[in-house]
Amino acid sequence: MNGGLEVRVEGTRVVRLVTAPPIAAKVLPGSFGPVVMLVGSAAGLLAGDRLRIRIDLAPGSRLEVRTTAATIAHPCLAGGATAIDVDCHVGAGAVLAWLPEPFIACAGCRHQGRVRLHLDKGARVVWLDTLTLGRTGETAGRVDQRLDVELEGRPLLREGLCLGGDSLDTGAGAAGDVPAVAGPAIAGPAIAGPALVGPAIAGTALVGTARTTPTAGTAIAGPAIAGPAIAGPTAGWDGPAVVGTHRHVAALHLLGRRMPAEIPGAMQLAGPGTTARFLAHRGDELARKVGAVLPLFLQVCSDPDDPLPGPAGERAKEAVHV
Numbered sequence: 001m002n003g004g005l006e007v008r009v010e011g012t013r014v015v016r017l018v019t020a021p022p023i024a025a026k027v028l029p030g031s032f033g034p035v036v037m038l039v040g041s042a043a044g045l046l047a048g049d050r051l052r053i054r055i056d057l058a059p060g061s062r063l064e065v066r067t068t069a070a071t072i073a074h075p076c077l078a079g080g081a082t083a084i085d086v087d088c089h090v091g092a093g094a095v096l097a098w099l100p101e102p103f104i105a106c107a108g109c110r111h112q113g114r115v116r117l118h119l120d121k122g123a124r125v126v127w128l129d130t131l132t133l134g135r136t137g138e139t140a141g142r143v144d145q146r147l148d149v150e151l152e153g154r155p156l157l158r159e160g161l162c163l164g165g166d167s168l169d170t171g172a173g174a175a176g177d178v179p180a181v182a183g184p185a186i187a188g189p190a191i192a193g194p195a196l197v198g199p200a201i202a203g204t205a206l207v208g209t210a211r212t213t214p215t216a217g218t219a220i221a222g223p224a225i226a227g228p229a230i231a232g233p234t235a236g237w238d239g240p241a242v243v244g245t246h247r248h249v250a251a252l253h254l255l256g257r258r259m260p261a262e263i264p265g266a267m268q269l270a271g272p273g274t275t276a277r278f279l280a281h282r283g284d285e286l287a288r289k290v291g292a293v294l295p296l297f298l299q300v301c302s303d304p305d306d307p308l309p310g311p312a313g314e315r316a317k318e319a320v321h322v
Contacts, residue, residue, distance in 0.1 A: 014034050026039065039067075056091075059093055099294075109141035151256065
C-alpha cells in the first residue's frame with residue numbers, strides 16, 4: 001500500500017491537507033500553532049507499505065505534527081519491507097514541531113525510514129524520534145533510519161540508526177545479538193570546520209562502542225572534534241554505540257537555534273542546533289526523561305528572543321537523571 005500525507009501551511013492556517021490510507025489527519029487548534037493529528041485509517045505498517053509525507057511551511061508559519069497512537073512496523077513474514085519517507089521544507093522564520101508517538105519495531109520487521117529537513121534562514125524545528133525495540137518479550141527486526149538536515153542549503157546534521165539483519169553489519173556493527181546505533185554524523189567533503197563544538201558529549205549519552213562493553217560515565221570526554229571530524233555517510237562518534245539491554249531509544253533535536261542551557265548528554269552542533277539522546281529499559285522511564293527536556297526545546301524554538309528562566313538549566317541537568 002502506497003499512502004501518505006501532504007500538508008501546506010501559511011501563517012497559522014493549514015491551506016492544503018491531502019491524505020491517503022493508511023493515514024488520515026485532522027487539524028486541531030494548539031498553543032504552538034495548528035496541530036495536524038495523524039490517525040491510522042487502515043492496518044499498517046505491513047509488508048509492502050510505503051508512506052510518503054510531505055510538509056511545506058511558508059515563511060513565518062507554525063505547525064505541530066502529532067499522532068494518536070504508536071506506529072507499528074509489523075513482521076514481514078514472506079519477505080518484503082516497509083518504508084516511511086518524510087520530506088519537510090520549513091520556510092524563513094517558520095517553526096515546526098514533529099512530536100509523534102513511539103515507533104515500534106516488531107520481531108521480523110524490515111523497515112526503512114528516511115527524513116529530509118530543509119530549513120530556510122531563521123527557520124526552527126523541534127524533532128523527536130522515539131523507537132521501541134520489539135514488543136514485550138521479543139527482539140526487534142531490521143530497522144534502517146536516516147535523518148538529513150540542511151540549513152540554507154548547507155548540511156546541519158546527518159544521523160543514522162541501523163540494527164538487525166546481516167546486511168546492516170558493516171564491520172563496526174553489533175557484537176553478538178546487541179543492536180548497534182550510529183550517532184550523529186557530519187558527512188561529505190563539502191563540510192568545513194568542526195563537526196561538534198564545546199565538549200563533544202557531556203554526561204551519559206550513548207556509552208561504549210559496538211566492540212566494547214558499555215560502561216558508565218561520559219561517552220566521549222575532552223575537547224571538541226576539530227576539522228571535518230567524521231567522514232563517510234553514516235559514521236558515528238567512534239563507530240556505532242551500544243544500546244545494550246535498553247529497549248527504548250529517543251533522539252530529540254533542536255534545529256535552527258542552540259539550547260542556551262547545558263544539558264548532560266546533549267551535543268551542540270557546528271551550526272545552530274542541539275541534539276540529545278535518551279535510553280531506557282521501560283517506556284515510562286523514557287517518557288519522563290524526554291518530557292523533562294522537550295518543553296525547554298519547545299520554548300527556545302517557539303520564541304528565540306525570550307531567554308530561558310533561571311531554573312531552566314537546572315531542570316535540564318536533572319532531566320537525564322529522572
